[in-house]
Amino acid sequence: MRDDTRSGTQVVARVSAVLRAVSARAPHPVPTRDVADDTGLTRPTAYRLLSALADEGFLDRDGAAWVLGPELFLLGAVAADRYDITDLALEHVRELARLTGESAFFSARRGDETVCLLREEGSFPIRSFVLHEGIRFPLGVASAGLAMLAFVPDDERAAYLDAVDLSAQWGPQHAREPLEARLAQTRSTGWALNPGLIVEGSWGMGAAVFDERGAPAWALSLTGIESRFKPERQRELGRALLQHAHALSQQVHSRS
Incomplete structure (x- = not known):
């Protein structure tokens, strides 16, 4: 596997893990430290991924914690008919x-x-x-x-x-x-x-x-x-x- 492909696969896996960590505690806001603990990521890495997902609308900030964002609702609504x-x-x-x-x-x-x-x-x-x-x-x-x-x-x-x-x-x-x-x-x-x-x-x-x-x-x-x-x-x-x-x-x- 090429290095760029391996790197891209790793990023997708980490993003998926972060989203699952937040969704597993929904609807309660999840602090960055808990996301890091649940995913095995360092806090700086977890924070960078959480922030990037928030910028894209997949998460929202709730004070110093994180909740699921509107983009996930829209994607979920599209997938609901099938799943x-x-x-x-x-x-x-x-x-x-x-x-x-x-x-x-x-x-x-x-x-x-x-x-x-x-x-x-x-x-x-x-x-x-x-x-x-x-x-x-x-x-x-x-x-x-x-x-x-x-x-x-x-x-x-x-x-x-x-x-x-x-x-x-x-x-x-x-x-x-x-x-x-x-x-x-x-x-x-x-x-x-x-x-x-x-x-x-x-x-x-x-x-x-x-x-x-x-x-x-x-x-x-x-x-x-x-x-x-x-x-x-x-x-x-x-x-x-x-x-x-x-x-x-x-x-x-x-x-x-």
Whole structure:
């Protein structure tokens, strides 16, 4: 690869990382130091990129911090017709929250990550606040990421697992062997279970939603406290998730 091509690719990667760092904490303003910490960039480099993005309208300054800018809204509106199914997902998220009393979510796959797009609170008064709109996790982390990774083609899943070490950040239960066991269990039941692996006592379940090509592009999920996710209730919650995930997949196929 030529040096100028390599340099250009590096700049694009850094800009993408900066935008993701700001969007992950939206709508709250994000200080430069937090962007630097989240991306691994030095503060001067992070500030230069943030300033350049603000000059182009992709970010706005909010005092000494940064928020998403109007140009991203315009680009997102153009892309929404192809990629956004939140209008279809909203009814399922709301119904899952109503039926189960748990917090319900809709997440989308973006490359090797999942991003939460919708959240609806259930009626149960004790809630888990691990997930919120905009938060990102690597595939294989959290129930939505487990559900999607479980149903990608075998060679794609193997290549991803060869390239990452999730245990370095997320703990030994995200090492390859226990992760592959959870993925196999997900393929067997159809739904994924996260037994408090991100925050102790906060459990989650998820089911993949498939695009018109049969790829797991989204997921519906539920989170709550451990006592609400006993084995007998997991089957009940799993059936509800699969029912709504299948119905949403069918709506996506019909709209394509």
